[in-house]
Amino acid sequence: MKTALTGIKPSGQPHLGNYLGMIRPALALAQSYRCLYFIADYHALTTLHRGDELRLHTREVAATWLALGLDPERTLLYRQSDVPEVTELAWILSCFTAKGLLDRAHAYKDALAQQREVSAGLYTYPVLMAADILAFGADAVPVGRDQKQHLEMCRDIAQRFNHAYGDLLVVPDALIQEEVETIPGLDGRKMSKSYGNTIPLFLPAPALRKLVMRIQTDSTPVEEPKQPETASVFQLYRQFVGAPAAEPLAERLRAGGTGWAAAKQALVEAIEAALGGARAHYDELMRDTARLEAVLRRGAGRARDLAAPRMERIRRAIGVR
Ligand code: TRP
Numbered sequence: 001m002k003t004a005l006t007g008i009k010p011s012g013q014p015h016l017g018n019y020l021g022m023i024r025p026a027l028a029l030a031q032s033y034r035c036l037y038f039i040a041d042y043h044a045l046t047t048l049h050r051g052d053e054l055r056l057h058t059r060e061v062a063a064t065w066l067a068l069g070l071d072p073e074r075t076l077l078y079r080q081s082d083v084p085e086v087t088e089l090a091w092i093l094s095c096f097t098a099k100g101l102l103d104r105a106h107a108y109k110d111a112l113a114q115q116r117e118v119s120a121g122l123y124t125y126p127v128l129m130a131a132d133i134l135a136f137g138a139d140a141v142p143v144g145r146d147q148k149q150h151l152e153m154c155r156d157i158a159q160r161f162n163h164a165y166g167d168l169l170v171v172p173d174a175l176i177q178e179e180v181e182t183i184p185g186l187d188g189r190k191m192s193k194s195y196g197n198t199i200p201l202f203l204p205a206p207a208l209r210k211l212v213m214r215i216q217t218d219s220t221p222v223e224e225p226k227q228p229e230t231a232s233v234f235q236l237y238r239q240f241v242g243a244p245a246a247e248p249l250a251e252r253l254r255a256g257g258t259g260w261a262a263a264k265q266a267l268v269e270a271i272e273a274a275l276g277g278a279r280a281h282y283d284e285l286m287r288d289t290a291r292l293e294a295v296l297r298r299g300a301g302r303a304r305d306l307a308a309p310r311m312e313r314i315r316r317a318i319g320v321r
Contacts, residue, residue: 004033004175005138007040007080007129010057011048014064015198016271017183017191020239025177026142027069035075036136036303037065039296042080042087043129046122062292064201067282072295080132082300085307090124090131092318096160097127097153106149130154134161134169135307142175165317168310183239184232186215202279205272212268213261222259233263240270 006026008018029035039061041054048054058079065077080086102108105126111118129150133141134157141151151174158169182190185197192198199211215233220226228234228250238246249266252258285292315321 001032001034002139003036003136004029004140004142005036005038005133005136005172006142007038007043007132008061009040009044010054010061011044012057012193012198013060014201015191015193016201016236017185017198019064019068019201019275020183020236021144021180022142023065023068025180027065029142029175030071030075033140036138036306037070037075037077038083038132038299038303039077039079040129040132043125046119046125059286059289059292062296063282063285066285066292066295067202067278069278072299076299076303076306077295078299078303079296082296083135083303083307085304085311086131086135087128089135089311089314090128092314093130093134093157093161094124094127096164097124097130097157098160101153101156102126105153126150126153127157130157133172134158135310136303137170137310138172139170140175141172142177144180145176148174148176168313168317181235181239184235186211186232188216188232201275202282204279205276208271209268212264212271215264215267217260217263220260223256225256226253226258226260228253228263231260231263233260233267237263237267237270240267240274 004026006022008014008022014023026035026037039058041058044054044057048057062077062079066072070077102123105123107125108118108123111122130153133154141147141154143151151172155171158171161169162171185191185195186199187195187197189195189197199208203211212233215236217231217233218226231253234246234250234253237249249258249263253263312321
């Protein structure tokens with residue numbers, strides 16, 4: 001069975017965009033791959049400099065995966081920082097990473113363009129990400145389109161290493177899930193923490209309802225025909241129930257006589273049906289820090305066992321053993 005590996009940066013509370021765009025498809029992948037899913041806390045450190053927040057978001061991400069049905073016996077769930085082999089490998093790989101390659105990274109170039117301060121950590125972010133993947137010999141990396149360049153850099157770094165020492169590293173493939181559409185946020189732009197337009201995944205029902213009512217819609221009056229396909233509220237609804245089941249609501253909106261408020265109500269019910277049960281489980285996990293911690297530690301132990309033999313071969317090859 002092939003190995004799929006992916007990471008989530010704990011830089012905020014998980015939201016519907018993370019769920020629909022990444023977590024839900026990744027959970028489905030566990031049917032056909034051996035999966036390693038980890039919490040990229042050292043990556044979050046490039047932007048998040050508050051220990052209490054990093055700790056909290058790390059727990060939120062772990063609880064989210066588990067509440068949504070990740071089976072930690074089948075799928076390894078671990079915290080990046082619990083696997084020191086990854087940071088060790090990151091240094092080694094940095095010696096096989098052309099500076100020019102990092103200069104071309106979108107995230108780094110964006111930061112420069114916005115005249116934000118660039119730390120060496122942000123600059124070498126792609127190297128740590130390559131280490132995340134290469135330490136485990138992952139075959140496939142399910143990522144969104146925004147991470148495609150990082151994957152190409154990982155492949156480039158692996159090939160340079162292999163060129164020097166023989167094929168020690170598995171050159172991974174990106175698994176870009178094209179069928180997953182961009183998930184719109186409250187204002188119609190891509191749902192993203194940096195736009196402040198997210199709907200957190202496990203809001204209590206009344207708060208969820210309030211936020212959904214704030215999704216922007218056009219001002220077509222109730223009685224007039226509407227265009228469901230271009231409306232965020234309908235796009236989100238369709239993501240939750242699937243295209244065929246969303247068609248009746250689309251028909252009613254097109255016909256006129258159904259307002260956006262009714263569509264929002266339908267969305268609230270669809271979210272509740274999909275996530276209501278998981279929310280209770282999530283709340284329970286968030287209260288039981290010791291249990292979460294135990295799951296993560298066990299995952300890290302198994303992850304280290306997986307990485308150990310490959311790391312030993314790498315150390316020998318480069319000559320530090
Ligand atoms: N950079 C990814 C993101 O921002 C998170 C990530 C870190 C990752 N390491 C990874 C994803 C390794 C896939 C594989 O979404």
